[in-house]
Amino acid sequence: MALTGKRVLVGVTGGIAAYKTATVVSRLAQGGASVTVAMTPGATRFVTPLTFQALSGRPVYTTPWEHLESHDPQHISLAEALDAAVIAPCTMDCLARLATGRTEDVVSLILSAVDPTRTPVLLAPAMNSTMWAQASTQRNVETLRNDGFRFIGPGDGWQACRRVGPGRMSEPEDILSAVADLLTQDSD
Secondary structure (H helix, E strand, O other), X not given: OOOOOOEEEEEEOOOOOHHHHHHHHHHHHHOOOEEEXXXXXXXXXXXXXXXXXXXXXXXXXXXXXOOOOOOOOHHHXXXXXXXXXXXXXXXXXXXXXXXXXXXXXXXXXXXXXXXXXXXXXXXXXXXXXXXXXXXXXXXXHHHHHHOXXXXXXXXXXXXXXXXXXXXXXXXXXXXXXXXXXXXXXXXX
């Protein structure tokens, strides 16, 4: 299987779709991947770090200020060891931070040390349909695509704001399939 022995970062940002990411982390681990989870402060308000620690079997990064696994700057050593990264949900704010090089949280800090043209980074946007349609969001998506980031979704459907439209995070199975495809392409 494409996941066996692969080192995958799962970045979780502060959107209601974070609950779906628990399934992504669980299935990656079940597939044999070594999964490291990093969470923004907003993400920890939707799903606890303990949930992701239990599912991944590894410490969860929630701050740039704690070095969980070594005395090296965690974002550099962790980024250099990755085979792939997936950010799910990837909020409007996260898209803006990545597109402009801002690194206020551990997720964007780790990704600042990843070259998406060498290590695949899959972004799974999730936001209200109005936010997805914003010109600034679409500019950021285009910038990130040009920088080598890959996207899955968003899909159309029911949103937590009680609207139906584009902006819904892709389903966990689709995200997992896309990660496996990226890892297979990367090893060809």
